[in-house]
Amino acid sequence: MAAVPEIHVAVGVIFRQGKVLIARRPEHVHQGGLLEFPGGKVEEGETVQQALVREIREETGLRIAPESLVPVIEVRHDYGDKRVFLDVWQTSSAEGEPEGREGQEIRWLDVRELTDVDFPVANRPIIRALRLPRQYAITGTVENEDAFVRRLQQSAECGGPELTLFRAPELSVEAYTRLAHRALEVCQATDAMLMLHGYPSLIEHLPQARGVHLPWREARQFATRPIADNYLLAVSCHNEGEIAHAVQLQADFITLGPVNPTPSHPGAHGMGWRRFRALVAASTVPVYALGGLSLTDIDEARGAGAQGIAGISFWWSDV
Numbered sequence: 001m002a003a004v005p006e007i008h009v010a011v012g013v014i015f016r017q018g019k020v021l022i023a024r025r026p027e028h029v030h031q032g033g034l035l036e037f038p039g040g041k042v043e044e045g046e047t048v049q050q051a052l053v054r055e056i057r058e059e060t061g062l063r064i065a066p067e068s069l070v071p072v073i074e075v076r077h078d079y080g081d082k083r084v085f086l087d088v089w090q091t092s093s094a095e096g097e098p099e100g101r102e103g104q105e106i107r108w109l110d111v112r113e114l115t116d117v118d119f120p121v122a123n124r125p126i127i128r129a130l131r132l133p134r135q136y137a138i139t140g141t142v143e144n145e146d147a148f149v150r151r152l153q154q155s156a157e158c159g160g161p162e163l164t165l166f167r168a169p170e171l172s173v174e175a176y177t178r179l180a181h182r183a184l185e186v187c188q189a190t191d192a193m194l195m196l197h198g199y200p201s202l203i204e205h206l207p208q209a210r211g212v213h214l215p216w217r218e219a220r221q222f223a224t225r226p227i228a229d230n231y232l233l234a235v236s237c238h239n240e241g242e243i244a245h246a247v248q249l250q251a252d253f254i255t256l257g258p259v260n261p262t263p264s265h266p267g268a269h270g271m272g273w274r275r276f277r278a279l280v281a282a283s284t285v286p287v288y289a290l291g292g293l294s295l296t297d298i299d300e301a302r303g304a305g306a307q308g309i310a311g312i313s314f315w316w317s318d319v
């Protein structure tokens, strides 16, 4: 049997006043009746940006400038009857008032209102990508618990990170849990999201956390998703095999690295942006670049298809 060809689909996430434009697919088409982001097949000889400008015009009447489009994520999915490559881009500068030009229902929704079951399954990583920030901040070594909490508070007061990983392998389980409670109080005051680092059952002791980040040695022990869907699951990955396993665990996002050599992992070689880009292309979940990066690397990471960058040094300095 001949392999089913992959269909290149241009998908547009149109933001206006903090909401995104969602349509309902007609009942009779592929994945019919479900919600979708406007878009459609990239035609022969068209760039993805040209396809988006055309599809969005045809389906909603909105006009978008191709240069306003920013990449969100690339998702490859096999529906069995169809294989799609969703090439997802966003813009906040569409002009005009949208209308369902193909008779479809359309509406503006907050990204927090988007639920997986309302969309085709291939959209799951798109919804994750839209909710996750560009920076995934990782905490540095804990030398003193009070100084650590003060450091977190100071960062929160100056509009600190939206998503933080509390990583402290140097602490005992008791000390980690105690300090995590304090860190969560700081985060709750500013609505920031805190990820726990270690193993899945941590979330039972600290249910206010946003989720759990598993180091690879922990993630490898599971065959299915080890935490409930209302939490975020993240996995540290370093190669194709680990990415495939994280996808199988239904991770919500992963970190991938080291991109550059880093002092925290002496002896580990950096994979460089070329290899990083190739690995991101193989991932169907959002990827943060990790390892010896600074804020100026965000564009490079985004250009390689990443959600953004993760790290300690770009935000955590000792006080």
Ligand SMILES: Nc1nc2c([nH]c(=O)n2[C@H]2C[C@H](O)[C@@H](COP(=O)(O)OP(=O)(O)OP(=O)(O)O)O2)c(=O)[nH]1
Residues within 6 Å of the ligand: 009, 010, 011, 029, 030, 031, 035, 036, 037, 038, 039, 040, 041, 055, 082, 084, 086, 120, 121, 122, 123
């Ligand atoms: N537009 C869009 N398509 C999606 C999404 N998620 C998803 O799995 N798909 C799939 C469904 C379809 O198999 C394919 C896109 O097809 P489409 O029906 O939008 O294509 P089109 O606008 O060119 O339609 P047509 O002219 O072929 O009727 O991608 C999404 O969020 N938006």
Ligand SMILES: [Mg+2]
Residues within 6 Å of the ligand: 038, 039, 040, 041, 055, 059
């Ligand atoms: Mg379409």
